[in-house]
Amino acid sequence: MIEVRNIIKSFDGNTVLKDISAGFEPGRTNLIIGRSGSGKTVLLKCILGLYDPDSGFISYDGRDFTAMKNRERKRLRQEVGMVFQGGALFDSLTVEENVRFPLDMFTNMSFREKLKRVEFCLEHVNISKANHLYPSEISGGMQKRVAIARAIALNPKYLFCDEPNSGLDPETATLIDNLIHDLTTEFNMTTIINTHDMNSVIEIGESVLFIHKGEKCWEGSKHDILTAENRILNDFIFANKLYAQMKQTQKTSPDTPV
Amino acid sequence: MKFLFHIGRYFWMLGKVFARPEKHKMYVRQLFHEIDALGINSIGIVVIISIFIGGILTIQLAYNLVNPLYPKTLIGLGTRDTLILEFSSTIIGLILAGKIGSNITSEIGSMKVTEQIDSLEIMGVNSVGYLILPKIIAVVFMMPFLVILSIFFGLTGGLIVGPAVGVVTVPEYIEGIRFLFVPYYVTFTLIKSIFFGFLIASVPAYFGYFVQGGALEVGKASTRAVVNTNILILLFDLILTRLLLT
Ligand SMILES: Nc1ncnc2c1ncn2[C@@H]1O[C@H](COP(=O)(O)OP(=O)(O)O)[C@@H](O)[C@H]1O
Ligand SMILES: [Mg+2]
DSSP: OOOEEHHHHHHTTEEEEEEEEEEEEEEEEEEEEEEOOOSSSHHHHHTSSSSSSSEEEEEETTSSSOOOOHHHHHHHHEEEEEEEETOOOEEEEEEEEHHHHHHHHHHOOHHHHHHHHHHHHHHHHTSSSOOTGGGGSSSSSHHHHHHHHHHHTTSSSSSEEETTTSSHHHHHHHHHHHHHHHHHHHHHHOOEEEOOOHHHHHHOOSEEEEETTTTEEEEOOHHTTTTTOOOHHHEEEEEHHHHHHHHHHHHSSTOOOO | HHHHHHHHHHHHHHHHHSOOOOOHHHHHHHHHHHHIIIIIGGGGHHHHHHHHHHHHHHHHHHHOOOOTTTTHHHHHHHHHHHHIIIOOOOOOOHHHHIIIIHHHHHHHHHHHHTTTHHHHHHOOOOOOHHHHHHHHHHHHHHHHHHHHHHHHHHHHHHHHHHHTTTOOOOOHHHHHHTTTHHHHHHHHHHHHHHHHHHHHHHHHHHHHTTOOHHHHHHHHHHHHHHHHHHHHHHHHHHHHHHHOOO
16 A cells, blocks of 8 residues: 655645645555646656655555665665556567566566566557557557556556546547556556546546645545535536536436446 | 756766666667667768868868978878868767767657656666666767778868869879878877767757757757757867867
């Protein structure tokens, strides 16, 4: 489990995160949601140590991350897989080389073992026959899936995804969401996903943290989010007409399943 | 103030460049790739430019030697010494700052803005070392080689153009380029080339690594990298000439 307490982060006097506390459990998908610009990426990068928070406490399964020296953090990061907003695949490497990269860098596996692991990871994200293509030669959805395959290559305990389905069509987006969810349960990872997409929330929001302008505004799950009595949260959710309609039908027949 | 900030951050970066690599094999693989991409790929432009400049130098020197009492051997000698002392290290340095430098800034800069560098850091890779060290070694290693190549093709250019336009004969030119040869000039130019190679790789890498924003900023950073590298090359040319040629 990952725990953050009282995280504050500002850039040049502009406070982006205002006293955020939360816990993220293993084996389920933890979502951080909010409008764009609300501070989701900054929070994730603080948890990863790409930014140092001004104050606050972060721990990975009881290991105090904030107190770690650079070298210890580097070692811990080998237990972390990350999927960036744009995929962040290395453009100069093929799909196979991208997934193999962490193995090349951090393991002493033989070439054959590495290839087997690459195949295993690519199979888990349903990619085949693309091993020798470059990132620019495959679709956005495939890039995201390869990014996920690369993130799980070293069998991480922790998986972080920043807007994993931004820029994808709804169908592919749902596919990616479910893929991340299934991998999380299969490998019992502690997964944190940033998103502003309500579809993802309804699909895989087992735990949801809503951030508004850098403040924690609401916490819950997909089961109670549509009925929550929180004005800011409601403004966020029901900006989408579809969910506004769903809410209407729920009011008239309260036992409609979500 | 801004200037001191950049100097400080540049040296911070160099500190990380020379940190211990995670895995030597990966760095070596990258090194061979960079030698090819940055060094071998620059041979063509160096050869073409050197041939032209060698030819032009020969014509200009002949034009300036109006006094018939001066021996024609001075044409070959002048071409040779200008190539060795200044042209083949400094001018080639400036040109490669444009070619290699902008390439390095745009490659590292676009890796930065598309979060590929963050991605390396998350994996626990020292992104500065992994991306920049092989480039610096590759360029510093290739520069002396390119300079020698430039001297050779510059002299060849003179040899082709001088006799072709009739300002000097082949034997006069050949005698000229062998006349009063100072081997130390070659040492001097090779020392310069090593300094220039370091600047050509490290300064643009700095500009690329600290890009913020998007593709537009990467383009701007490339321009700034080339301009600053050029100024630094000339500054070091001045300093090294003063230190080594007096
Ligand atoms: N490196 C940075 N320097 C200054 N401000 C930043 C930086 N990164 C993010 N911000 C600011 O922090 C706020 C939150 O950004 P972000 O976390 O990226 O939002 P999102 O929720 O869309 O991921 C934005 O107002 C952004 O301008
Ligand atoms: Mg974001």
